[in-house]
Amino acid sequence: MNIRAKIFGDGDEPVLVGEKKPRGAKAKALRSVVVPREDRHRTNSRYEDRHRLLNEQVRLTCNGKKRKVELINLSGGGAMISGRFKPRLWDRVELHLGENGTIECAVCWIREDRIGLEFAHETRLDCSPTEQTKVLRQVIARSFPDIRFDQPESAQSEPVTEEQRREGRHPLIWSGVLHHRDKAMRVRVRNISATGAMVESGDPVLVGGQAILELGEEGFIPATVAWLVGDQVGLAFRSKFDITQLSRSRPEVAPAKWVAPDYLRSAGSKVAHSGANWGRLSLGQLRQQLEGFLKH
Numbered sequence: 001m002n003i004r005a006k007i008f009g010d011g012d013e014p015v016l017v018g019e020k021k022p023r024g025a026k027a028k029a030l031r032s033v034v035v036p037r038e039d040r041h042r043t044n045s046r047y048e049d050r051h052r053l054l055n056e057q058v059r060l061t062c063n064g065k066k067r068k069v070e071l072i073n074l075s076g077g078g079a080m081i082s083g084r085f086k087p088r089l090w091d092r093v094e095l096h097l098g099e100n101g102t103i104e105c106a107v108c109w110i111r112e113d114r115i116g117l118e119f120a121h122e123t124r125l126d127c128s129p130t131e132q133t134k135v136l137r138q139v140i141a142r143s144f145p146d147i148r149f150d151q152p153e154s155a156q157s158e159p160v161t162e163e164q165r166r167e168g169r170h171p172l173i174w175s176g177v178l179h180h181r182d183k184a185m186r187v188r189v190r191n192i193s194a195t196g197a198m199v200e201s202g203d204p205v206l207v208g209g210q211a212i213l214e215l216g217e218e219g220f221i222p223a224t225v226a227w228l229v230g231d232q233v234g235l236a237f238r239s240k241f242d243i244t245q246l247s248r249s250r251p252e253v254a255p256a257k258w259v260a261p262d263y264l265r266s267a268g269s270k271v272a273h274s275g276a277n278w279g280r281l282s283l284g285q286l287r288q289q290l291e292g293f294l295k296h
Contacts, residue, residue, distance in 0.1 A: 216249030
């Protein structure tokens, strides 16, 4: 007796081991194999779609009151939230995603219990007013030496108060390179302080992993990935960062108009937008205010 023929059906011998036919499975189709799970996903772990979140609770400050809201989507300069409060269009709110992760927003649409937020365009500098003035003044002098004042300097007869200076927003956006897991990825700096930063990245990162944030001529800042929400990444610096040194890196000027991502344009929702609602200064106006503030 030929054992091989009996098992594999060589020649005219009958086959003892039949072809395996898994129920419901199809060749070259992994999705046809059902894998039972004892628990559902608690976080969004898909790299393909990092906009849609699942049961993500964050804090939000509106009119001085802090409250918890559900974060539904987060990307592209805006967010969709759901919560039990009734803001008005263009109310200013602060979204708290984690340590060093506070970002100023404006309500751009409301539909039932869902609210669309637009992120502030500029990079938020979490430092003292004096440090911020020094950084902005040096950045303009170094990176934009040819800009002109929008108004004659003689018009600046009265000293610029701290309240007046804060009424206008600077239009500067810092970018950098995040070195993480043997990969260099271009990121946008949303928020930066002496202890950490929040950056926006389209590439996946590992929470708890080591990273280095490169900011142009300023060099390299060793950091740890502290948290991840959508495409916003929280970095904790391993040593204190002198934020005034940020003036060594050249920022970009924010665009005049913000284009809402598709997920903010849900059916029946109208996105209200006007750049004037942010009160953003031009570079010339910003320079004039800074010079007037420091002279008096």
